[in-house]
Amino acid sequence: MKEYYYNILLDPAKLPDAWYNINSDLPSPLPPPLHPATHQPIEPSALQAIFPNALIEQEVSNQPYISIPGEIMDIYRLWRPTPLRRAYRLEKALDTPAKIFYKNESVSPSGSHKLNTAVAQAYYNQKEGIHGLTTETGAGQWGTALSIACSMFDMSCIVYMVKISFKQKPYRRTLMQSYGAKVIASPSDTTDFGNQILTQDPESTGSLGIAISEAIEVAVKSEGKMKYTLGSVLNHVLLHQTIIGEEAKLQMDSVGEYPDIVIGCVGGGSNFAGLAFPYAQDVLKKGKKITFLAVEPAACPTMTRGLYAYDFGDTAGMTPLLKQYTLGHNFMPPGIHAGGLRYHGVAAQVAHLIRHNIITPISVLQNPVFEANILFAKCEGIISAPESGHAIRIAIDEALKCKETGEAKTILFNLSGHGHFDMSAYEAYLNNDLPDYELGEDILKSGFDSIPKV
């Protein structure tokens, strides 16, 4: 094995210049998206009211690689390539024979991987003459990323922020405003759907599904001036994130390492897919053996306890129906601190690979996640996002299994973001004040009832 330093950088000249499209290598084609009203396969052109043509093309493309335009490469180079780090101090603390590597996406200006797709989406929209973008945000990582991307392309940006987060996280709001975004608490009186929710429940604290519906409504009614953007779930979003795994492969190769296990947390699935898909290509095309672990919170167990079914992406039922694992588009998860993982569904591509036994889903409670976050902070110095802590927890668990068996496995996980705006969660954990939720079957059942019969 080669000698190397634990902070494994990649020469900026070697930044990959194409995204990897896993559609080209899937063992069977993805089930097609269906029209929300007719339940028939939807024409790509039906998406033109909310997305620009270039992104619709990427959404349905089967090309194996899609070139990254130079303008996007220029902005990527503000923080990319991100470091790959061997967590040597964590390995020592665990006394494990396993090697633990992580890709550090927390160094992006927005603090997470989300900026990889935000920049791409802003670019393609601007190129097609769109002046502004709308979106939703929960924990705020996505809203922050889109705010930065819009500021870089001189576009306006409207972010519908789930009301409970808007109140609990005033600094996230200020962060987005600093980049020039307009941030609105959802449900709001600025949309028909928001007003409808407020009429039913004036005290509604909101949900991602509601915020998505509001953001789509604004884009649709703007008569082509604004478009809608989504921070995860869709094929083109996962595509943009594959730069993570492509870099990681080059970095792992540079030190002669190859992972036995690849781990990522999953809300919609984009950071997981970003790291995993370029390695999944090796499994699908070259017969390599890798265990892919997709980690979700037990309080929102989409992949581990959800149904594999067609469902909407939003609460109002405005999006196409996607075949996915879902808890039902009306499901309201408990208020765990990993706000980015509180989504009822999951990316169709990730769901498809679970069905094909390529990806293994797993769920964890939030107290063990924060225990892992604290150990990681003390060893590696980095305060992880609550979301990313789900990946850290499972990486640690796998390393501890190696300690028992004596196997020296190579573990790679995605540190999708930092937790600088999530310190209230750390405070609650340090004060032994963090609840954990085991969901009863009855709660899941009521969510399942909202899944349309297709």
Added chain:
Amino acid sequence: MKEYYYNILLDPAKLPDAWYNINSDLPSPLPPPLHPATHQPIEPSALQAIFPNALIEQEVSNQPYISIPGEIMDIYRLWRPTPLRRAYRLEKALDTPAKIFYKNESVSPSGSHKLNTAVAQAYYNQKEGIHGLTTETGAGQWGTALSIACSMFDMSCIVYMVKISFKQKPYRRTLMQSYGAKVIASPSDTTDFGNQILTQDPESTGSLGIAISEAIEVAVKSEGKMKYTLGSVLNHVLLHQTIIGEEAKLQMDSVGEYPDIVIGCVGGGSNFAGLAFPYAQDVLKKGKKITFLAVEPAACPTMTRGLYAYDFGDTAGMTPLLKQYTLGHNFMPPGIHAGGLRYHGVAAQVAHLIRHNIITPISVLQNPVFEANILFAKCEGIISAPESGHAIRIAIDEALKCKETGEAKTILFNLSGHGHFDMSAYEAYLNNDLPDYELGEDILKSGFDSIPKV
């Protein structure tokens, strides 16, 4: 000129392995520190109650380079070398012929340059058998850095945090606690000096000078178990920061660039010195011409309006007397948001080079600083610390001067930290609610009265 990408990385194998000691190249020797009681030059051994021998040796050393031990190098490599970036998007926004470069110290796990010396100080203390460290913190950058360093060397850590910051910044406190530090609001009832202050004024919101006195008292009374650490001002602290400038020189050289102007914000002076001193060596030894701009807040105008005199580093008068620029150790600056720049004095080495006309001090108001921070965020994506914004402001001003004159100067500044824990300051600025302070002569006069007659 060579072709290069705007994110200029340094091969980790080239990480400098010695700190640069400017004492070896000063145009005249530094005035000696004086004993706080006798006002006679103090013996280094008198510092043993609060510092380990290795750091006392560095404090008085005249060796040009001091080797960085391997254990420190291993930890430095968790985040070093830090990126040097050309602020190309900022240049375009300003429409300036100037080239603007910045060293990005905000990528350290603690979020600022402070970790460079925290790791070194923890290491040398631990090596001499010290089990724990005490310190003070204002804005929290230094306390965070020392908390991380102590967690990495398995040492206990007690941080006296200025009470107003303790209340205004609960998340900074939680951050330090996450790394295992004990955080105490100062003035506190845990020390004689704290009790003395509380008796005089039970509502005291504290100051850095008071917190230093409390932290020193705890170390002195621990009977050798704990020592005190300072995050700036002293020679050995500035020494540890020179890794910043050494890296920057290698990175600038790698793209064929050399600065005409080097800029840093100054509280105690350590981030400024860290970037500037390795370049100052070229001026002192090789006759190069560089303009060094040391930027302080107008609300705490130590270098621009202070006296050049011997003064204490703390409020209680426990530290040696250092020849410096000072507003008087009892001076209480207004509550500007750049808490790290609210210090009555400045490093003796920086003061000495101002006296020798090598360094030029300059002051700015906080509203123009935040205006610069917002422009920088929109162009470069990074939310700067309020402190670092002082350097950004002057870099922009110099670039705008170039626009007027048509000169294509090369400007290099230190982005000493990010502002993720300072969003309340951004909020105030965005709400037009940020006061600015022009200090009257009477206010300065009352501070000067506390300067001892030596």
